[in-house]
Amino acid sequence: MELVLCKWVFAFLLSCLLIFTVVCSVEGIHGDSKVRGVNLGGWLVVEGWIKPSLFDGIPNGDMLDGTYVQLKSVTLQKYVSAENGGGMNVTVDRDIPSSWETFTLWRVSESEFQFRTSQGQFLTCDGDGGSVSSTAESPSRTETFYVERNNNRVHLKLNSGTYLQASMANQLTADYPSTPGWDDNAATFELMIVANNLHGDFQLANGYRHDKAKEVLKKHRNSFITVEDFDFLYRHGINAVRIPVGWWIAFDPNPPAPFIGGCLEALDNAFTWAQAYSIKCIIDLHAALGSQNGMEHSASRDGSTGWPTSPDYISKTLDVIEFLASRYAKHPALLGIELLNEPSAANVPLDILLSYYKQGYQIVRKYSSTAYVIVCQRIGNADPLELFQANIGSLNIVVDLHYYNLFDPFFVNLNTTDNIQFIFKSRQTQLQALNSANGPLIFIGEWVNEWNVTSGSQRDYQDFGRAQLEVYNEASFGWAYWTLKNDRKHWDFEWNIRNNYLQLGDSPAVKISNGRTLLGLACSCFVLHAIL
Numbered sequence: 001m002e003l004v005l006c007k008w009v010f011a012f013l014l015s016c017l018l019i020f021t022v023v024c025s026v027e028g029i030h031g032d033s034k035v036r037g038v039n040l041g042g043w044l045v046v047e048g049w050i051k052p053s054l055f056d057g058i059p060n061g062d063m064l065d066g067t068y069v070q071l072k073s074v075t076l077q078k079y080v081s082a083e084n085g086g087g088m089n090v091t092v093d094r095d096i097p098s099s100w101e102t103f104t105l106w107r108v109s110e111s112e113f114q115f116r117t118s119q120g121q122f123l124t125c126d127g128d129g130g131s132v133s134s135t136a137e138s139p140s141r142t143e144t145f146y147v148e149r150n151n152n153r154v155h156l157k158l159n160s161g162t163y164l165q166a167s168m169a170n171q172l173t174a175d176y177p178s179t180p181g182w183d184d185n186a187a188t189f190e191l192m193i194v195a196n197n198l199h200g201d202f203q204l205a206n207g208y209r210h211d212k213a214k215e216v217l218k219k220h221r222n223s224f225i226t227v228e229d230f231d232f233l234y235r236h237g238i239n240a241v242r243i244p245v246g247w248w249i250a251f252d253p254n255p256p257a258p259f260i261g262g263c264l265e266a267l268d269n270a271f272t273w274a275q276a277y278s279i280k281c282i283i284d285l286h287a288a289l290g291s292q293n294g295m296e297h298s299a300s301r302d303g304s305t306g307w308p309t310s311p312d313y314i315s316k317t318l319d320v321i322e323f324l325a326s327r328y329a330k331h332p333a334l335l336g337i338e339l340l341n342e343p344s345a346a347n348v349p350l351d352i353l354l355s356y357y358k359q360g361y362q363i364v365r366k367y368s369s370t371a372y373v374i375v376c377q378r379i380g381n382a383d384p385l386e387l388f389q390a391n392i393g394s395l396n397i398v399v400d401l402h403y404y405n406l407f408d409p410f411f412v413n414l415n416t417t418d419n420i421q422f423i424f425k426s427r428q429t430q431l432q433a434l435n436s437a438n439g440p441l442i443f444i445g446e447w448v449n450e451w452n453v454t455s456g457s458q459r460d461y462q463d464f465g466r467a468q469l470e471v472y473n474e475a476s477f478g479w480a481y482w483t484l485k486n487d488r489k490h491w492d493f494e495w496n497i498r499n500n501y502l503q504l505g506d507s508p509a510v511k512i513s514n515g516r517t518l519l520g521l522a523c524s525c526f527v528l529h530a531i532l
Helices: 002-024 201-208 210-223 227-235 247-251 263-276 311-328 350-367 416-435 458-472 493-498 508-531
Strands: 035-039 068-073 079-082 090-094 103-107 112-116 122-124 133-136 145-150 153-157 163-166 172-176 189-195 240-246 280-287 334-338 372-376 397-403 441-447 478-481
Touching: 035 280, 035 441, 090 172, 153 163, 201 210, 210 263, 227 263, 240 247, 240 263, 240 478, 247 263, 247 311, 263 280, 280 311, 280 372, 311 334, 311 350, 350 372, 372 441, 416 441, 416 458, 441 458
Parallel strands: 035 240, 035 478, 240 280, 280 334, 334 372, 372 397, 397 441, 441 478
Antiparallel strands: 068 079, 068 103, 068 189, 079 090, 103 112, 112 122, 112 145, 122 133, 145 153, 153 189, 163 172
């Protein structure tokens, strides 16, 4: 009787283990069922909020590319305005500033700037005695102005040395007769920094200029992520890293200005370290040519989204995917390639995105029949099901969702309990529906143990993190925390682990191991009773 019972237990456990392995396993993740990953954000694609000190040495650092500024005449007490947002004359006649009175900086040097209007034209002046208009579609020397600065007061002058002034006729003209001082004169303007939010690769490289930027970035790339970090991840049960890269990596070591080479060597190092620690790599194209979302992590120069408007940008981005696939497809540490990070729903039409994804899938398949091809959901008002219904590819397709209890007014007033209930009621429900949709695998490619709860205790953070892990472990492909290192401690995976704010618990590897232990016990029981 005991022998029969033990045989039944053995068969049952074997069946359960086989079912679990078949349903939940991700190819290439040795010993684990799914991805338990961490993003290496802020390393090969710069995000200033992750490491603000990278920008500390830039002269006029509050006047980087993409900064929004307004200019107010100190004598007229009126704002400089591009009529209709651009394409017409420039006046100095507005009492209250709005979009027409707000200009985006393009930085040429620490003292030379171009001013872009809200409709995309540039301020321009033909020369001495001329009036300034906003009619230039692209900038050159006649659209470049020298800016002399004394705290929040500035003078603007042409290459010839002539200063601009606000005339009594409310025009902006290049005819101030002498060198102005800093008193209340017609050539002096009050400079207001409306927003200085972009701190990406473009801003860093163009702010420092090439030689200094190369020095800063070389030091950063060699120290921010090291082999010791992979040892830390391995020891804490992490089996994959998602590595953001920018399009310029395909042109290493001499990418187009102002971008700085060196990313490719660092990525090669990451693959070597990953292989040594049995960690898999997901290459994530975080920044596409022209920017797919206007954010600093897409290397946007000024917040605009040019990628979907240019077939040339899209074609060259596919060339970058081909470069990455051809270089890493056969590397044993490669798990997958993410074709594009966070395309904007407001600016990237679905048909253009799906066409790009399908072409990107075919490119990766040309070099690998097994590498996962990861497609990211559009950010903003977009339904993840739009990617399920698109028939992008037939093998090893993954949809990447980013789950943050942040960045939306909905989360502002939620307390600890509200946030945790949202994870279970909304996120878990969506994941379960997508998992059962008979489509691509699901990847929570970015999440963080941070929220808008300002008074959260360590226990609150532990409970919030535990809820997220419980739910995100249900994702059929797995998850990746954003990010390994961060100046903001609750975004910093390493800090969270070392300080016990995030408790990973048993990994799928441990669960499988436990299952194998049970199976081993069953086998031992079977053998023992057979002998007896």
